[in-house]
Amino acid sequence: MGTGIVSVLLYSIPFQAHWLRILSSIVFVANIALFALVFGASALRYALYPCTWTLMVHHPVQSLFLGTAPMGFATLINSFVALCIQHGQWGPWAQTFAWTMWWIDVAASVATCIGMPFMIMSAHKTSLQTLTAAWLLPIVAPIVASASGAVVASELTDPQHALWTIVVSYVLWGVGVPLAMVILVMYFHRLAMHKLPPREVIVSVFLPLGPLGQGGFGIQKLGAEAMRVFPRTGTLHPLAGDVLYVAGLGVALVLWGFGLVWLFFAVGSISGSKFPFNMGWWGFTFPLGVYALSTITIGEELPSLFFRVLGTVFAVCVILLWMVVVAGTAKRLPSGRMFDAPCLRTAGEPTAKELAIMKRDEENQQSEDQTCGFAQP
Template identity: 25%
Template sequence: MTTALANTRDAPPAPTSAPRPEHAARRGGVLHALQGAPAFGYIGPNWFASVMGTGIVAVALSGLPIQIPGAGVVAAGVWVLAAVVLVVVTLATAAHLCLHPRTAASHLADPVMSHFYGAPAMALMTVGAGAMVAGYRVIGSGPALIVDAVLWTTGTAFGLVTAVLVPYRAVTTHEVREDSAFGGWLMPVVPPMVSAATGALLVPHLPAGQPRETMLLTCYMFFGLTLMVSFVMIAFIWKRLLRHGPGPAGAVPTIWIVLGPVGQSITAAHHLGQVAPTIVPGVYGKGFQGLTLVFGIPMWGFAMMWLSLALLLTLRTARDAHHGLPFTLTWWSFTFPLGTVVTGTSALAVVTGLDLLKVAAVILFAGLALAWVTVFVLTLRGVHSGRLLTAPVR
């Protein structure tokens, strides 16, 4: 399972006449790593997690409940980086689809890699939302709105497909064992929650009346979709942890993915609740607004519990004298899920004005920034060496 999380499992092996790509990667970097290996042969949907993890830093920094000098400029710069990474990964994925369609098609049949098809949708919407809250400093408010509208629409459509198609394939074709559940199961069903949270930014820009109310209530439908499915998935993950432990070291970072729907649901409840009273008539608008605290505070408590559990399991694995915690693309699970907890905590801090939540938001963001810098640097190093561009060792 861990090799599939790190790279594409179903890519064809290197020809026997050429050195094994992973050995070549150690000797001479990208060019040597690709000798005897098909160009763009090992690009999976999990690469979009790097876009998610980078984009959420810009969004989280922009929403902190305290003023930090220069934060807006830094957030805009990180957003530009996220947009560049999105373009690069999208082009690489397009090349992979064109040059290796059979390998690309096999990703959906893979019981691990298929779940990461939720990543492209969330990557698109994260960069879109970042344009509205940070990128407008670079491209202007008008273009930022257009970028967000396009990326949100595209990401939402793709996310709704993955939320149905991937579980359908898991039910009908994948081999699912008692110990198969892992954090990645949440990836294809979380995009609608991201649609709910980021869609709130677009609601005020729609014409008043039916268009605005339809958008708002549709976002709440997305909220419910992911929330209910996440409850089921998290129960399976919890059962697996209790009966089988955290699993292989390479899969431990995916435990953090549980924080994604939790933190994003708090964020969505706040963002939608802020605009609801002006759109939904009577007491119902106030009810949606009240959901921010009625729902958000209890969920924040669960988020802190799961964050503590995930951190302890990660540290325990990292201290393992024999294997430790080897770097793979699953390390991006340390970024986006934690980022959603930052945005959710910041939202609650703004509503309540509690210093406790303000301090918590800053501390959590510091952890997010540290995780992002670490994973981004290690990813660049892995790409430069060629290790992340070659077929996994079987």
Template identity: 20%
Template sequence: MKEKLQYFPITTYAIVMGLSGLTIVFGKFYHMQWLPRIFYDLFLFLTLGLFLFISVMYGLKAMNHFEEVVKDFNHRIRINFFSAISISFLLLSVAFMTYWPFLSMAFWWVGLILHTILMLYTISFWIRHNFEIHFMNPAWFIPVVGNIIIPVAGVDYLPKAFSFFYFSVGFFFWIILFAIFLNRAIFHHQLPQKFIPTLFILIAPPAVGFIAYIRIAQSWDTFAVFMLFMAYFFVALLIFLYRSFAKLTFFLSWWAFTFPLMAVTLASIVAFQISHQPFYRGVSFILLVVDIFTVVFVTGHTIGKIREGEICVNED
């Protein structure tokens, strides 16, 4: 047990991100009167319980094996996953907005402060170290493009100008990092198997960006449609890349499938709320089925790997 705790991975927070996304989807379906409330309530507290469990476990790791946490924090790839902690707070804030606004605000403030610190530290870490191009993968999007999530609940807690700041930073780095990633993907060696599922992260920036922009600007305009259709484009692209996923060995990075799919589902629901076009409602239901299948699929594999003792192991 002590050895398992020593190697408890920071990437487990990706599970919280995925389940938080599904919780928010169930919440939106409930408020649209498309599903009963039970699914929303069940996943809301399941996700909160899992978040608390993972946080306690990683806290115990920090107390008993602090050198391993420092090692993770100075790792060229794993450092990006620390921002999954702050994003988990921000997503739980969105999930609790209509259920318990006070707790939502508390989660949002913690997530905001923590994410700002982690984002600035990670960018400074990138600048201070020399990186070869093969270190680049979509997990780099998490610390900086994660800023786009802040306005989703933030417009209710601070003036819109504040939300525009984080939206602008996230959008800017989405463009920059995507150009770097495209260069790495086309002109250099293929991604290692472990990181191929993180390609789904490419869906999240335009999908969450669309939701955040609607929340800030309250405008169904050309830019909003641009963001939404870019999210749909990446979904279509990943469908054409299905052969890259066919024979992968399971890693926790498979949870990268989940949150981006939830994000584009939520974007479709918001698009229907604004435009009332049946197309977006149809896409929302199709994506919900995909979301549920994906979560069931990766949950089954995760439980299987836990039983086999292959999760909390030395990854170096």
């Protein structure tokens, strides 16, 4: 996700140069390799050790990161559309390929967004004090898929296909954004009642920027595509697309302003904290990246030099931060201490129910031994 959003930002910066597009292509290729490696290793792990899947799904924290898979895949789709279709001019087959990949991403996003909250309700043991912003991860997945749908629809030559994509994307936006707002209310209540998270997971305070930034970017792009496609397909009123476009920009500004509040909370939270480098540092990149992307898009649509410059500043900060995190990860990677599977810490240990049964059987056995005169000292 973090590497993918850097590739997207490099070709989205308003003040473009040819070398930025070359860098974006390099990062895009690197992200393809990274995604294939991580996804392949994960699939192999669960295929060889099926029990680890059950342990992971029932873990109250690690299971939430399932949402990162479709989100990371969506960044590949966006970069493919921009670099290979818009500027590479790869032809109709590339449009079909991108559209197919998007539908796969939609299915994975919806399954994650609906499945994980249900697991939280039915199987996980949670409390308000242990709630973190990681609860947003499965919820953000359909919001990211919605924004990707707008990007894919912009390159579809068939108006009906583009219309289906836009309508489904609006539904995905409606699935993710309101639910994310519910989680944000709960998370704000948790911060107010139980203070900031532990320093090991303090970086998670940046995660609320994800649904707000991506939601703002997506609703703007969907409005622009609705304004283009609706008149061509005779959908609703002739002015329906224009209304959605204007409304989308207004909603994006509201979400951007709300994100500004959470950005202040996040920066204030880490300003006085000393926290160790770990995989959680990757939580900086994607939320800040999509917030920068939303800022850039607002600057293009208004148009506003202020938002374009501010978005560029945000984008440069994200790229520099990504370089720091990549360097830190590469430095600590050979030691093997960068990766951790919390769900495996208790693997092989008896559960509370199993311990109770063992204790009961032991007491029954001692009672029988005493009755028969074979009690052990």
